[in-house]
Amino acid sequence: MHYQNQKIRWLIKPALFVISLVPLAVLIQKGLNNDLGANPVETINRFTGDWVLRFLLVTLAVTPLRRLFGWNALLRYRRMLGLFAFFYVCLHFLSYAWLDQYFVLADIIKDVAKRPYITVGFACLLMLIPLAATSTNAMIRRLGARRWQALHRLVYLVGVGGIVHYLWLVKSDLREPLIYGAILAALLGFRLWHRARREPGAVAVAARQALP
């Protein structure tokens, strides 16, 4: 029985890896079937953008789920989920830089500076780079747990930035970005609540320290 459980445990990671590639496979299949709608560039861009946000939220859900239900095994998959958020943001940026801007660097720079939602999206991409680069065990050891953890708190800012980016780009129907925003607020709010319960006063002190 124990042996069986071990075997299942080893299967979960590769299975999750394959499942995480399904959105990409769906996109490729739609492309091959000429099923990307009237504006294929927009479809690809929106599709990949949605998956960046979904992977970010799933990654951010690991800690609350562990704390609420004791599902500590989830920790084994958090790094991979976070790296998939990075993978999809690379595709998202690539689709923008290639299909929307034809890889003209001057135009990309101008656009990043001019359109606020692109500025925010780009800042999020930049913030995710050091997180992906320090995701190996060797880098965790090199940085030390405390510094590594402090750096990886950037992911909260990326989450907020992702929502702001989405809210800023939609023109009328705010429902979807608001739903994602509510999920993010619950995931981040849980952390504050948990911290306040564990160390009474810590949140108030942190808030006071954050003031100028």
Ligand code: HEM
């Ligand atoms: C963490 C980083 C990012 C996240 C979470 C994110 C997320 C999203 C989401 C959710 C959408 C809307 C999808 C929909 O309408 O269903 C979107 C659209 C878009 N994003 Fe991003 N994005 C990020 C970074 C970037 C970057 C780096 C760029 C380019 C520099 C970018 C450019 C765009 C563009 C051009 C659109 C489409 C706008 C339109 O349809 O008019 N995003 N993104």
